[in-house]
């Protein structure tokens with residue numbers, strides 16, 4: 546009985562994730578993760594704090610390092626940090642990074 550229920554539960558969860566669009570990351574949770582980025586980054590403007598303001602990040606063409614703005618390149622910056630930004634590679638979990646990426650896309 547249980548053996549049959551588990552795949553059904555997994556399928557249900559997958560469907561729920563797909564339907565709500567939260568498969569990659571949850572922007573609401575990402576907002577909480579972003580609290581530790583907010584010390585250095587504005588989320589509601591492009592004005593520089595310690596680092597550049599991140600409003601409209603995914604709507605602009607290029608990052609400060611000249612690379613195109615996409616998930617992989619933004620994630621690379623979050624992982625590696627540099628020039629005053631801490632490296633989050635081992636500070637944030639994979640899920641937290643997915644969430645914060647989803648949140649950044651809403652800015």
Ligand code: HEC
Nearest residue numbers: 581582585595596597608609610619622627628629630631
């Ligand atoms: C101690 C301050 C500090 C913290 C905390 C910080 N950053 Fe940064 N961040 C910076 C600085 C400074 C830069 C610019 C680095 C450069 O010029 O190469 C930067 C650059 C970036 C960029 C590139 C922006 C662009 O337009 O090129 C992104 C994206 C970013 N940070 C996201 C984050 C996220 C997400 C977090 C939290 C997980 C975070 N940062 C936490 C200081 C910080």
